[in-house]
Amino acid sequence: MSSSNRVCIRSDAIPAPRFRYSPCVQIGPVVQxxxxxxxxxxxxxxxxxxxxxxxxxxxxxxxxxLPDYDVTLDDLLIARIFTTRFDAFADINAAWEAVFTAATTPPARTTVGVSALPLGATVEIEFSFVQS
Structure with missing residues (x-):
């Protein structure tokens, strides 16, 4: 697949990136x-x-x-959570479960403890979608 198939997608609904990167990239049905x-x-x-x-x-x-990215939570394949506060994993999980309730099928998920995150954050999450 050539790079001409790669599309950078922006959303005015969320804060603009503070550094030089694409907040969302789509190649074929994959939205990262x-x-x-x-x-x-x-x-x-x-x-x-x-x-x-x-x-x-x-x-x-x-x-x-999500509307700007043309995906839904049902298209979410995996989320990768990074945290500097693994001792507060129960709080992270409670916020997660408020969105992904028992009535939904949650995506795959990985959680990794790290020593630092950008801007002093304690949590960073990246998301991979596959359009249905």
Whole structure:
């Protein structure tokens, strides 16, 4: 597949990237969303309240961008969660389960403990979708 099939997608519903990268790239039916930290769309500031609050805002921001990315949560193949606060995994998981309820089929998921994240965040999540 040539690079001419690669499309960078932006969404005005979420904060613009602070660094040079594509927030979302599509090649064929695969839609890859770069790692997201919990930036408030109105202020551009990192959310306060710890890992659970950050996770909730990341998932809310993702849901706002989904129409622009032309995917739904049902198209979500895997999410990769990175956290500096593995001791707060229960809070991260509670925010996750508020979105992916028992009535839905959740995507595959990986969670990795790391020593640091951009902008002092405690959680960063990247998402891989396959359009149906």
């Amino acid at each position: 969303v770069s790692g997201m930290v919990a930036l408030d769309a109105a202020t551009g500031q990192l959310a306060t309240g710890g890992p659970g609050a950050e996770t909730a805002l990341i998932l809310a921001n993702l849901q706002k961008a």
